[in-house]
Structures are given as structure tokens and as C-alpha cells.
Amino acid sequence: MEIDLGFTRRWSLLVAGAAFVAALGCHSATKEKGMASMINMADPSTANQLLSGFHAVEQNAWRWTARKFAVMLKPPAGSEQNGATLRLRLFIPDNQVKNLGPITLSADVDGHKLDPQTFEKGGDYAYSRPVPADALKAAAVRVTFSLDKVQAPNGVDGRELGVVASVVGLQAR
Numbered sequence: 001m002e003i004d005l006g007f008t009r010r011w012s013l014l015v016a017g018a019a020f021v022a023a024l025g026c027h028s029a030t031k032e033k034g035m036a037s038m039i040n041m042a043d044p045s046t047a048n049q050l051l052s053g054f055h056a057v058e059q060n061a062w063r064w065t066a067r068k069f070a071v072m073l074k075p076p077a078g079s080e081q082n083g084a085t086l087r088l089r090l091f092i093p094d095n096q097v098k099n100l101g102p103i104t105l106s107a108d109v110d111g112h113k114l115d116p117q118t119f120e121k122g123g124d125y126a127y128s129r130p131v132p133a134d135a136l137k138a139a140a141v142r143v144t145f146s147l148d149k150v151q152a153p154n155g156v157d158g159r160e161l162g163v164v165a166s167v168v169g170l171q172a173r
Contacts, residue, residue, distance in 0.1 A: 038169030
């Protein structure tokens with residue numbers, strides 16, 4: 001099965017990802033220890049924070065994920081007292097859901113499980129969950145995402161394909 005997002009879809013995903021980062025008022029990377037709270041998938045300065053489960057950047061804007069994928073994020077200022085919000089900007093192609101059925105995304109921040117979200121149709125989404133302050137005491141936290149279903153590697157694409165990610169990060173509350 002070949003999944004073609006099409007030029008219009010890719011462009012809208014790029015624009016939506018850029019708008020998402022701009023709306024949060026975050027800089028791509030912080031100067032402190034080079035660790036960022038917010039990661040744009042196409043930014044080479046934060047690529048080292050993508051720990052596992054991400055495929056190569058495509059269209060200079062997004063990356064396919066595997067079933068499990070993880071990032072390292074710097075908690076935003078004040079989050080050790082007030083908590084933060086985890087945000088993942090993602091896209092699911094229509095035929096991904098048609099072939100697999102509803103897809104559920106789960107996440108945890110350094111072992112603190114967050115509520116899952118199920119996607120019953122393709123489209124652009126923002127997974128957004130509150131993260132308690134006690135999960136954000138370290139200088140950097142590991143955020144692990146997991147999907148219940150993915151497209152298995154096949155003759156057209158040898159990669160395991162989960163969702164298309166454009167931006168991930170922690171936003172102060």
C-alpha cells in the first residue's frame with residue numbers, strides 16, 4: 001500500500017506545524033544546555049532529542065513515526081511547580097485508518113502515564129495532555145509515545161508507519 005499525502009496536504013501540514021510552534025511562542029531550541037522544550041521535526045538543531053522511533057525528515061517538515069517513539073524534552077520554566085502541557089501535532093492519512101481501524105495514541109512522561117486519545121478518522125490533530133509537576137522535576141524528561149496499530153513494512157515501503165509528526169513539546173501552564 002502506498003501512502004501519498006499529496007503536495008497540498010504536505011504544504012498544509014508544514015504551515016500548520018509552523019503556526020503551532022509560533023502560537024506557543026517557543027523558540028525551536030533553547031541556549032541552556034542545547035535542550036529544547038519544543039521540537040520541530042525538521043529542525044536539525046534538536047534532532048538529537050529524537051531518541052527513537054522516528055523516520056527521516058520528509059518535505060523538510062515532518063517525520064513518520066514507528067509504533068513506539070520517544071523524545072527528550074526540557075521542562076519549561078516554572079513547570080516543576082505548575083506542571084505543563086504535552087503537545088504533539090500529528091497527521092493521520094485517511095487510508096491509514098481505513099486499513100487499520102481506529103488508532104489509539106498513548107504517552108508517558110518519565111513513567112507518568114497520560115490519558116490516551118483514539119483517532120477514528122484521518123486528519124490533522126493535536127494530542128494535548130496535562131503533565132503533573134512531579135513528572136517535571138528533572139532537567140530533561142523522556143516522553144514515550146505508543147500506538148496500538150501501525151502499518152507493517154511491505155513491498156512498497158519497508159518502514160513501520162504509525163503517524164506523521166510535525167511538532168512535539170512541553171508548554172508551560
